[in-house]
Amino acid sequence: MYSKKLRLIIVAVGLFLSGTKIIATEQDFKTKIANMITTNLPGATVGVILQDARSGKILYDYHGNKHFLPASTTKLFTAAAALQELGPLYKYETSLYYALPNIDHAERSSEVALKFTGDPSFKLVNLQSLLKKLRQAKIKEITGDLLVDDSIFDGPLLGHGWTWDSAAWYYAAPVSAIIIDYNQLGVTLFPTKEIGGMVVAKLDSNFPGANTRELKAKLIGVTYQDSETKCQIHAEVDDQNHVAINGCWPIGTEPQHLKLAIKNPRLQAKTLILEALKLNKIKLHGKIKFAKVPANLTKLAHHESEPLYLLLNAILGESNNLYAESLVKTMGARLFGIGSFKTGSLAVQQILTKSTGIDFAQARLHDGSGASRYNLLTPVQLSRLLYTMLHEASIGKYFRDAMAISGVNGTLQQRFASFDTKASIQAKTGTLAGVSALSGYLTTRSQRELIVTIMINHAATDGAALKRFENELCYFLVNQV
Numbered sequence: 001m002y003s004k005k006l007r008l009i010i011v012a013v014g015l016f017l018s019g020t021k022i023i024a025t026e027q028d029f030k031t032k033i034a035n036m037i038t039t040n041l042p043g044a045t046v047g048v049i050l051q052d053a054r055s056g057k058i059l060y061d062y063h064g065n066k067h068f069l070p071a072s073t074t075k076l077f078t079a080a081a082a083l084q085e086l087g088p089l090y091k092y093e094t095s096l097y098y099a100l101p102n103i104d105h106a107e108r109s110s111e112v113a114l115k116f117t118g119d120p121s122f123k124l125v126n127l128q129s130l131l132k133k134l135r136q137a138k139i140k141e142i143t144g145d146l147l148v149d150d151s152i153f154d155g156p157l158l159g160h161g162w163t164w165d166s167a168a169w170y171y172a173a174p175v176s177a178i179i180i181d182y183n184q185l186g187v188t189l190f191p192t193k194e195i196g197g198m199v200v201a202k203l204d205s206n207f208p209g210a211n212t213r214e215l216k217a218k219l220i221g222v223t224y225q226d227s228e229t230k231c232q233i234h235a236e237v238d239d240q241n242h243v244a245i246n247g248c249w250p251i252g253t254e255p256q257h258l259k260l261a262i263k264n265p266r267l268q269a270k271t272l273i274l275e276a277l278k279l280n281k282i283k284l285h286g287k288i289k290f291a292k293v294p295a296n297l298t299k300l301a302h303h304e305s306e307p308l309y310l311l312l313n314a315i316l317g318e319s320n321n322l323y324a325e326s327l328v329k330t331m332g333a334r335l336f337g338i339g340s341f342k343t344g345s346l347a348v349q350q351i352l353t354k355s356t357g358i359d360f361a362q363a364r365l366h367d368g369s370g371a372s373r374y375n376l377l378t379p380v381q382l383s384r385l386l387y388t389m390l391h392e393a394s395i396g397k398y399f400r401d402a403m404a405i406s407g408v409n410g411t412l413q414q415r416f417a418s419f420d421t422k423a424s425i426q427a428k429t430g431t432l433a434g435v436s437a438l439s440g441y442l443t444t445r446s447q448r449e450l451i452v453t454i455m456i457n458h459a460a461t462d463g464a465a466l467k468r469f470e471n472e473l474c475y476f477l478v479n480q481v
C-alpha cells in the first residue's frame with residue numbers, strides 16, 4: 001500500500017497531467033478561501049460553510065456559527081416547512097357561496113359570499129370567472145349583501161422589521177388573505193431630457209382598479225450620479241390606494257416601469273368585485289361587507305391554485321416575497337388557528353425543529369421572506385437545512401427543483417453563465433442593503449456535490465461587488481474540489 005503522502009503526490013501528478021488545477025493541501029485550500037475573503041471584503045462580516053452533500057462532512061467553516069441577516073435565504077426555511085407541513089400537492093382554494101334561490105324568485109339570491117384564503121397567485125380574471133358562476137346559475141340579482149371572508153389571516157399586513165421606506169414598493173405588498181394580482185399597481189415614468197425638467201408619471205391602466213386611483217407626481221430630472229448620492233425617489237400609497245411620488249429621477253429617454261404595492265386590499269377587493277358584478281350584469285342591492293361565510297350558504301364554485309411544488313418556483317427561484325409570506329401565515333393558521341407573522345414564524349420553527357434538529361433558540365425568524373431586519377440565522381443552520389432536505393426522499397426533489405439554476409433561470413439566470421455542462425449551482429440568493437447571501441447545492445467539474453452557504457453582512461461596498469465575490473468563490477470551488 002502507498003503511504004498517504006505518496007498517494008497525494010500521485011493524485012496531484014495525475015490531475016496536473018490532465019490539465020486540472022488543484023490546491024496542494026487542505027491547508028492551502030483553506031488559506032486560499034480566507035485570503036479571498038480578506039482581500040475582497042476587508043470590512044464586512046463573512047460566513048462560509050462548505051459541506052459534502054453525500055456524507056455531511058464539513059469541509060470548510062469560516063464563522064459558521066456567527067449570526068447573520070439572512071435576507072431572502074430565509075425563504076429556504078419557509079419552503080422546507082411548507083413542504084413538510086402542507087405537502088407538495090397542497091392547493092389554495094378561493095370559494096364562492098350563495099343562498100339558494102326560492103322557486104318564485106329563481107333569478108335572485110338573498111346573500112352571496114366570497115372566501116379568500118391567501119392564494120398569492122389569484123388574479124382578477126379568476127375573480128371574474130368565479131362571479132360569472134352566479135350568472136351561469138341564472139342569478140341576476142343579489143337582494144342582500146355580498147360578504148367577503150378574509151378571516152383566515154390576521155394583521156399586521158406588513159412584517160415585523162420591514163423598513164418604512166419599502167412599504168410602498170411591490171416587494172412589500174400587504175399580506176392579506178385577499179390577494180388579487182399580487183396586490184400591486186404600476187406606474188410608468190417618462191424621463192425628461194433636461195436637468196431640472198419635470199418627469200411625467202402615469203398609472204398603468206392594465207393593473208386592476210387603475211381607473212379608481214389618483215396619482216400625484218413631482219419628480220425632477222437630475223444626473224444619474226445625483227440620483228444616487230444627493231436625492232432619491234419617494235413613493236407613498238394611502239388608505240384609498242392613491243399614489244404620490246416625489247423626489248428626483250435620472251434624465252434619459254426610455255420610459256421606466258415601476259411596481260408599487262396597494263395599501264388597502266379590502267378596498268381593492270370591493271372595487272374589483274363591483275366591477276366584476278357589473279361585467280356579469282348582476283345587480284347588488286345590499287353592500288359589500290367583511291364577515292365569515294354563514295353556515296346556511298351553499299358553495300357554488302371555487303378556484304384552485306397550482307399545487308405547492310409549482311408555487312415554490314416563485315419563492316425559491318424568483319424570490320417572490322408575497323408568496324413566501326402567504327405561506328408563512330397559512331402555516332400559522334394550520335397550526336394555531338389564525339395566520340399571522342408571529343404564528344407563522346413559530347410554525348416554521350416547530351416544523352423544522354423536528355426534522356432538522358436546528359435549535360431555533362439560537363436563531364430569530366420574524367417573517368418568511370427575509371425582508372425583516374430582525375431575522376438572524378447562521379451559515380451552519382442553513383447548511384443543516386439544505387442537507388436535511390437533500391436527503392428527504394419524499395419531498396427533497398421538489399425543494400431542490402424549485403431553486404434557481406445557474407445561467408438558466410430565476411435569480412441566477414445571469415450568473416455563472418461560463419460554467420460548463422458538468423458544473424452547476426442550484427441555490428437561493430439573498431440581498432438587502434449591505435447584505436448578500438447564497439445558499440444551495442454546487443456540482444463541481446469532477447461531479448462532486450457540495451452544499452455551499454455564503455453570508456455577507458455589514459458591507460459598505462455595493463451589492464454588485466458582493467455578488468462578484470460569491471461568483472469568484474463558487475468558480476474556485478467548481479474547479480478545485
